[in-house]
Amino acid sequence: MFEISEYIGIIAFAMSGFFVGVKNRLDLLGILISTFLTALGGGVIRDVIVDRPPFTFTHTYPALTILLVMLGLIIFQYHKRNSIENKPLFILSDSIGLVSFSISGAIIGLEADFNLTGVIATSFITAVGGGIARDVIINEIPFVLKTGFYGTIAILIALSVYLLEMFSLLNLVTTTALFFLFLTLRLVAFYKKWSIPLI
Numbered sequence: 001m002f003e004i005s006e007y008i009g010i011i012a013f014a015m016s017g018f019f020v021g022v023k024n025r026l027d028l029l030g031i032l033i034s035t036f037l038t039a040l041g042g043g044v045i046r047d048v049i050v051d052r053p054p055f056t057f058t059h060t061y062p063a064l065t066i067l068l069v070m071l072g073l074i075i076f077q078y079h080k081r082n083s084i085e086n087k088p089l090f091i092l093s094d095s096i097g098l099v100s101f102s103i104s105g106a107i108i109g110l111e112a113d114f115n116l117t118g119v120i121a122t123s124f125i126t127a128v129g130g131g132i133a134r135d136v137i138i139n140e141i142p143f144v145l146k147t148g149f150y151g152t153i154a155i156l157i158a159l160s161v162y163l164l165e166m167f168s169l170l171n172l173v174t175t176t177a178l179f180f181l182f183l184t185l186r187l188v189a190f191y192k193k194w195s196i197p198l199i
Helices: 002-023 028-049 061-075 088-111 116-137 151-166 172-192
Strands: none
Touching: 002 028, 002 061, 002 088, 002 116, 028 061, 028 088, 028 116, 088 116, 088 151, 088 172, 116 151, 151 172
């Protein structure tokens, strides 16, 4: 379940990071950094926290997957059509990455025998850590801090995964159900413009 979620998240966030790099008119190296940070940054931070070698440093496929995604997007010139904020592919890929990485981060927290706080932290960091790092280097307010129901989705997923494990119900079927449930919630929240109340 971890590897399935991880690779889905890598593909989805690679697309998201690519579009953000193009939006900010970065050169090819800048887009490469934006793409890699978005797709892998959160996972690296998570693995350091749980004291294990980062997944992307011990497996060849994450980096290869990102390069193939970038190549495909460049070949099809998808990034030159309209603005990215209105692109269904950008919105969908970013939402899929958020949900997938939230699930994989929560699973890693459980495997590390973390309590609920730790599981929420690993889920949240995996899901938004790369995006925060990317936004900081391009001098933008991190996406998670200004978009309603973004980070909240990661927290709710972590809580759900923790409760399923507590009652011995965490398996491929329930994890898949969680994925589609929270993906739907994220997309509905985006299009309905739901947000957390301001102080």
